[in-house]
Amino acid sequence: MSTPNHSPQLHMLRPNLDDLPELAPPEGYWIRTYRSGDAANWALVLSESFEQEFSVDYFERQMKHDNAFRPERMFFAECAGGVAATASAWYQPRWGKETGYVHFVGTRPSHAGRRLGYWVSLATLHQFVREGRTCAQLQTDDFRLAAIKTYLRLGFRPRLVHENQRERWRAIFGKLGDLDSLERFAAILSGPVGGPLPEFPDEYDLSKLSIRRLWHPARTPKRGPGGGTIDALGDESLYKPSRLGTAGISLAEVKAAADEPFTLWFCGGPQALEAGTTVRFCVRGQRPFGDPPQLQSPGKPAFVELEGPAGVALEPLVLGFQVKDGALREGDVVQLHVGRQGGFRWTELAGRREFKVILDLYPDEPQVRLPEPVVTRILPLEPERLDVLLPGTPRADAALTAHVSARDRFDNRVPLTGAAAVDFDGQNHAVELIDGFGRVSLPAPRAVARARAAHPDVPGEFLSNPCVPSTNPIRSPQSAVHNLYVGDLHCHDFLSEAEGYPDQVYTWARDDKRLDFVSVSVQSHGHHENDKWTLVKHLNERFLDEGRFVTFLGFEWQHSHYGDKVVHYLGGDQPYLPVDDGRYSTPAKLYEALRGSDALVISHHPGYPLDLHVPGTDWSAVETDIDRLAELWSMHGSSEGYDPADRPLRSVDPQNSVLNVLKSGVRVGLVAGSDTHSARPGGSAREPLKYWGGLAAVWAESLTRRSLFEALWARRTYALTGARIVLEFSVNGSPMGAEIPPASEAEIVVEAHAPRDLAKVEILRNGEVLHTTSPGKPECRVELLDRPDASATTFYHCRITQDDGHLAVCSPVWVGQRVCVGDHHRPGPGGGGGASVSLRKPSRFLSSTSNWSGGPSNSSRETLPSPSRSRRRTKPPRPGGPSGGPNAAPLFAGCVATLCGYFERSLFGASDLSLAVPPRTQRT
Structure with missing residues (x-):
């Protein structure tokens, strides 16, 4: 049958x-x-x-x-x-x-x-x-x-x-x-x-994107340093590298951005390479040495031609080959000619580039590699300018240091020598450049000052960023107790899908760009194991030098729907929380876990649409007691949502723009970052995407982890596209990022000092322009009185445009009480911040606490009452706060009462829904 x-x-x-x-x-x-x-x-x-x-x-x-x-x-x-x-x-x-x-x-x-x-x-x-x-x-x-x-x-x-x-x-x-x-x-x-x-198409096929966020604590062997993994963390085996052969490159050095074809060669060693063996020239990063090599179009740039010995059949790979028939024996030479027909344009970024030569000898066995990399050096061009960097807010009673470096048109440091002249506060100083670097001690300035530098081998005169001493008479008393620090909270190295050893990233930030702080946050691409995270933590601690240079431990939590979020810890020994671990697989789970630590989250490129391989932010899932800041600019472009022509993303969802979300009631502070994949915090002329990115400016008491973290959490921050503009903003005496009680009058003060003339200063109320001025000079102070609706919440912030297009945009100040749903409340630093707002879509309320069609609610939850039954509720702060323990000096002091109210079910368009209150969700 x-x-x-x-x-x-x-x-x-x-x-x-x-x-x-x-x-x-x-x-x-x-x-x-x-x-x-x-x-x-x-x-x-x-x-x-x-x-x-x-x-x-x-x-x-x-x-x-x-x-x-x-x-x-x-x-x-x-x-x-x-x-x-x-x-x-x-x-x-x-x-x-x-x-x-x-x-x-x-x-x-x-x-x-x-x-x-x-x-x-x-x-x-x-x-x-x-x-x-x-x-x-x-x-x-x-x-x-x-x-x-x-x-x-x-x-x-x-x-x-x-x-x-x-x-x-x-x-x-x-x-x-x-x-x-x-x-x-x-x-x-x-x-x-x-x-x-x-x-x-794959763009929306999330199931095919899982490699982007895999964690394998009990992994199968990954076989070694090729194919996107890290050579230092590859599976090990005993073999004799001396018998494998040798390799090299035809160009020992080449000028940045030069159009110069080259040849990679491999010469067989005593161990014959039998059929099935593959040889690859591997390099970390995304287009790290120039045009991407290709095998499809002979007339186009970077076409790869394979040439080998007679009697051996070889199949070309992009930068390598496989032995198909015969064997490569000692002395046999294989050449890969790159760009011989269509040319090859090298990267604009100077420095050492190395190829690891990886061999696959046997299936399912660890890969092996030659003992030395193939190295070429990309040289900078002629010097085009001098960078002169000063501390933004130096102490009034101490000398300060000016750092001078020679740069070419791609921002490469040029190894220039000789004396440069520096004019500062009416006095002339000489600084000796060695390998393109120099520094000089300058007296404490009497007022806002800038330095001018010149060198006989670099045409022109070059102006520094402004420094505003703490004795500046027009600085507000509240801002005078804080200092301005500038850094990059979104950088990558070769432990992610980027180039550059970790020490190169840290030293570029500290020495070349004179940043005050940095976070080299490992990405979720590929595999993460404890050994990689251990290396991340070790390097992060190695470069911490409080008072000079602060490092934050961080990682990028990447989800193809909810978006990419950079998690930053106060402590340097915290765990990595993988997105494919069920405990951290949604923002709500991630936030809940991070509440057990001193941590904050910055949402990355939020302006993209959702459900892309690189998505925007699902703001309906954001809980801003942890997700404190939004990244306005990075190498991806602008997510601000103010000017569509300003650094547009490749694809945009206007509803996800930061400005639109602020208007909807979400309370997040503003920063920018580079998202550098080229080992250059602050951005570079060659990133996977076309923009340089930006910087984060922070008003903090001191250059320490605790002080900077407290300032980031309090949102005393503003976003920079690159120019180090000094920006102070306050409403009724409260600084950017603050939440203050309702008021019938709002006294708004803006003070800005820029490296160049200011083209425009805009004060915005609820995301719309309230006042505009065009100073036409590097300094500006605006004092404005507004009369907001005391019965509603109003937010103010400021947008500064320099004459060359560089921008500074500060975190808002919110005036008025918040109506919130939920029971999670964590007071802000100093008792004045309060838990911030999270705006959820109706569908997001149908979570684990949702009951449909008249069922009894869970006894531990509370059903939405009508407005007539609304009541106040507060929750005290978690003991110890980010200070590290109950006996330490608290960074997050006080407890701010939060006005809680509830909404009619009809607000969500679901008359048959009985919604229980989800935890940790606030709403204006």
Whole structure:
């Protein structure tokens, strides 16, 4: 007796999501979404429903670690006796953003006959509507007749993906006795086979992006230093590198940005390289030495030609080759000619470039490499300018140091020697340049001052950034107790998909750019193991030199929907929290974990659309007691949202712009960073994307980790595109980043000092221009009185434009109380900051605390009352705060009472929803 062919699975489609019935589960049951502990409930329901074992481990692997997992997408029918049914509103990116996928529907047999499968499936369709999807798809089996009957009742219809499904569907309708459906779908069953849903480009296919965020504590061998891993962390084996051969390059040195073809060569050694062996010239980073080599177009730049010995068949790789037939023996030479036909343009960035020569000798064995790298040196061009850098706010009673360096047009340091002349505060000084560097001690300035420098070998005279001494009479008393520090909180090295050893990144920041602080944050690309994180922590501590140069330990948490976030720790020995670990796989989980530390988050390139390989920020998931700052500029461009022509991103979602989010009520401070992938904090002339990036300016008491961290958390920050503009901003005496009580008058003070003339100073109220002035000189002070609506929240901030287009934009000051939902409150530094605002979409409220259709709320949660039942609630600060312990001097002192109110359910457009209050969510 033959077995019926029930492969492939049946597909069903609901072509639209119009006119969905309201949720009305049977009496005694309610529908809710996922909450902690539901993995076991899910496994129980499906094990009984499918009559096969589903485990908690299966849930963790197949559901919770799926890119589509969100608590609000998993539904459970529940009664007083426990969970009875489940269904999930899943998303398969390859089917397009319009299509929702009804996933894993099951009902426990003891609850059969109550149509619970119908109600949980209907809940998924409502979720699709909330997410903006327009149709729904599911897969099922021929023998699941009760389920198919339910899906037909929900408006699904057959979708043929294989020829054999015509007769299978006819047989199913016969078994159901459903002649009406057989007649209704006759045209479909006799029509063409549609095949599976079309697959969309990888840009939206999150399932193909998992390599971007993998963590393997118990990893399989990664085989060595090729293929994107780090040679120092490759799997080790004993072999004789001396027998493998030698390699080299035709150019020992070359000028930056030169168009100069070159040849890489490999000469065989005593150990013959048999068929199957591959040899690669590996280099870290993204286009680290110039045009990307290619094998497709001979007439175009960087085309690679392979030349080898007679009798050996070789297959070219991009920068390497594989032995296909024969063997390479001692003395045999293979050459890779790069750009011989179409030319090759070298990178603009000077420095040492090295190729590791990696050999794959045997399958499934660790890779091996030659003992020495192949090295070429890229030389800087002629000096074009002098960089003169001064401390922004020097002490009034002590000498200061001016640092002078010679730079070419690509910002490479030129090894210039000889004396440069420095004029400062009416006095002339000489500084001797050695290898392009020089420094000179200058007397304390009497007022705002700039230095001018000249060198006989560099035409012109060059102006420094301004320095504003603490005795400046027009500085506000509050700002006078703080000093200005400038740094880069978003840098990468070769431990990420970038170039440069860690020490090169730190020394460029400290010595070349004279930054005060830096965070070299490892990315989530590729694999992370404890040995890599240990190296990150070690180098971070090695370069910490408080009072001179401060380092912050950090990593980039990268998610292809929620966005990329750079996590910064106060402490230098904190753990890495991988995004594919279920404990940290969503922003809410990440924030909850970070509340056990002194940590803050900066959202990176937030202005991109969501669900890209490099996405923007899902602001509906942001909780700003941890996610304190937003990055306005980086090498990606501008996410500010003020001027569409200013450094536009490759793709933009205006709704995700920082300015739009500020207008919506989210309270975040503003910074910028480089996101350098070229080992040059502050940005460079050659990044994977076309912009230089920016810098973060911070007003802090001292150049220490504690003081800077406190200032970052308090949002006493502003974003710079590069020019070191000194900007002070206050409202009613409170500095940028502050939240102050309601007031009928707002006294706004702006003071700016720039390296060049100021073209425009704009004061914005609630994101709209309130006042503009065009100073036409390097200094400006504006005092303005505004009368805000004391019954509403108003925020003010300032935007400075230099005459060359460089910008400074400060964190807002918020005037007025906040109405918040939720019980998490962490007071700001000095008791004046308060927990900040998080604005969530309606769908985000359907989280683990959501109850549908009249079910009893969890006893530990609170159901949204009407406004007449709103009440005040406060929560004291966590003991110790970021000071490191209850006995240390507290950085986050005091407890600020928070006014809490609640919103009508109709605000979310869900009259059949009973929403419990989600924790840690504040809203203006």
